[in-house]
Amino acid sequence: xxxxxxxxxxxxxxxxxxxxxxxxxxxxxxxxxxxxxxxxxxxxxxxxxxxxxxxxxxxxxxxxxxxxxxxxxxxxxxxxxxxxxxxxxxxxxxxxxxxxxxxxxxxxxxxxxxxxxxxxxxxxxxxxxxxxxxxxxxxxxxxxxxxxxxxxx
Amino acid sequence: xxxxxxxxxxxxxxxxxxxxxxxxxxxxxxxxxxxxxxxxxxxxxxxxxxxxxxxxxxxxxxxxxxxxxxxxxxxxxxxxxxxxxxxxxxxxxxxxxxxxxxxxxxxxxxxxxxxxxxxxxxxxxxxxxxxxxxxxxxxxxxxxxxxxxxxxx
Numbered sequence: 001x002x003x004x005x006x007x008x009x010x011x012x013x014x015x016x017x018x019x020x021x022x023x024x025x026x027x028x029x030x031x032x033x034x035x036x037x038x039x040x041x042x043x044x045x046x047x048x049x050x051x052x053x054x055x056x057x058x059x060x061x062x063x064x065x066x067x068x069x070x071x072x073x074x075x076x077x078x079x080x081x082x083x084x085x086x087x088x089x090x091x092x093x094x095x096x097x098x099x100x101x102x103x104x105x106x107x108x109x110x111x112x113x114x115x116x117x118x119x120x121x122x123x124x125x126x127x128x129x130x131x132x133x134x135x136x137x138x139x140x141x142x143x144x145x146x147x148x149x150x151x152x153x
Numbered sequence: 154x155x156x157x158x159x160x161x162x163x164x165x166x167x168x169x170x171x172x173x174x175x176x177x178x179x180x181x182x183x184x185x186x187x188x189x190x191x192x193x194x195x196x197x198x199x200x201x202x203x204x205x206x207x208x209x210x211x212x213x214x215x216x217x218x219x220x221x222x223x224x225x226x227x228x229x230x231x232x233x234x235x236x237x238x239x240x241x242x243x244x245x246x247x248x249x250x251x252x253x254x255x256x257x258x259x260x261x262x263x264x265x266x267x268x269x270x271x272x273x274x275x276x277x278x279x280x281x282x283x284x285x286x287x288x289x290x291x292x293x294x295x296x297x298x299x300x301x302x303x304x305x306x
Contacts, residue, residue, distance in 0.1 A: 019203060020196035020269070027191040029279055036189035038180040039275055041218045043173035050172060065194045066219055066271060116173070118219060120273065122192055126182055 004075040005082040006102035008032050009089070012063065014096040023096055025063040026122050032100050034059060037125040043118050044069065044111040049148045051108020051139040058125040058133050060101040066118035067111055068092035071099060074106040074144045086146050092117060108139060110148055157228040158235040159255035161185050162242070165216065167249040176249055178216040179275050185253050187212060190278040196271050197222065197264040202301045204261020204292040211278040211286050213254040219271035220264055221245035224252060227259040227297045239299050245270060261292060263301055 003009065010032055014023040026033060037058070044050055051072065062071060073087040090112065091097040101107050111117035125133060139148060156162065163185055167176040179186060190211070197203055204225065215224060226240040243265065244250040254260050264270035278286060292301060 018198075019201040020198050022193060022195045024191060024193045024280070027279055028189055036181055038177060039192060039273070040175060040177045041216075041273070042175045045171075045173045048172040063194075065273075118271070120192070120194070120218075126180055127177070 001087065002082070002085070004073055004085050004087050004105055005080045007073060007087060007105070008100040010098040012096035012098055014093065023065070025065070025120055026061050026098060032061065032098060035124050037123045038127065039120065039122045040127075041118055041120055043116055044109060045116060046111050046114045049108065049110045049139045051110070051148070052106045052141060052144060053108070053134050053136045054106045055103050055133045056135070057103055058123045059103060060107065061122040062091070062099045062101065063097070063120045064092035064117055065120050066093065067115045068094055068113050069109045069117040069119060070112050071107065071109045072146055072148070073101060074146060076106060077104050106137070106144060154240065155235070155238070157226055157238050157240050157258055158233045160226060160240060160258070161253040163251040165249035165251055167246065176218070178218070178273055179214050179251060185214065185251060188277050190276045191280065192273065192275045194271055194273055196269055197262060198269060199264050199267045202261065202263045202292045204263070204301070205259045205294060205297060206261065206287050206289045207259045208256050208286045209288070210256055211276045212256060213260065214275040215244070215252045215254065216250070216273045217245035217270055218273050219246065220268045221247055221266050222262045222270040222272060223265050224260065224262045225299055225301070226254060227299060229259060230257050259290070259297060
């Protein structure tokens with residue numbers, strides 16, 4: 001799959017043992033790291049779609065640390081070589097990945113497999129409660145060529 | 154409870170809604186923040202005790218982001234005003250907290266309530282694979298005045 005310009009994907013190493021598991025999510029010596037703004041966790045119940053939004057300044061670093069998530073990206077940037085492109089990822093404990101999402105790229109996610117999905121995000125910027133760098137459109141906005149429905153087959 | 158010298162505890166705001174929840178875990182503008190080394194997740198199966206260890210340089214920032222965890226600390230530092238003290242915390246979705254753990258303070262955890270516990274740690278230092286800043290003693294070491302058993306009553 002060709003990645004949207006600026007998007008980075010890093011396969012993570014999930015190390016299971018008889019006590020549980022351990023997974024490094026983001027290290028400051030990885031090329032994907034720019035700077036640390038904050039870390040937060042967002043949980044998505046089964047069947048819920050958290051989409052779409054984008055940031056003007058912030059880069060996101062998504063890791064699904066419980067369950068599975070479908071993460072979709074859409075590139076509306078006029079100056080981008082991948083303008084109009086959609087990327088879809090299925091990440092989580094079955095496919096541990098870090099996804100770095102550039103500013104001005106729409107993104108959203110839903111849980112998969114009928115269970116809770118937990119996403120750890122480590123954005124480059126602090127969330128500003130008064131003036132959030134967060135711009136939203138509906139999950140089914142017709143300007144974005146993507147459907148969240150599962151395609152049976 | 155008197156805290157071990159250097160330990161910090163911050164109650165976190167877990168915001169549930171009909172889609173799931175959101176919880177800020179560590180922000181770079183909080184007084185608890187020093188610097189970002191990396192972020193990792195460690196999972197603990199029911200009945201497993203992950204203890205004891207300490208670091209010589211690293212500060213840990215623990216948040217239990219799924220399930221519940223009993224986190225215990227023990228202060229063996231000769232130069233500490235709280236030398237010999239034990240702190241116990243029950244953190245997780247029922248009690249969202251950030252616990253900042255100083256170097257040279259023993260720490261460990263176990264899951265509670267018979268379910269998986271996921272701990273997000275955001276230490277100040279990178280994990281060094283060749284020379285880990287990690288020193289271990291057995292979970293039941295007699296030099297530490299703490300028992301991991303549940304006290305019925």
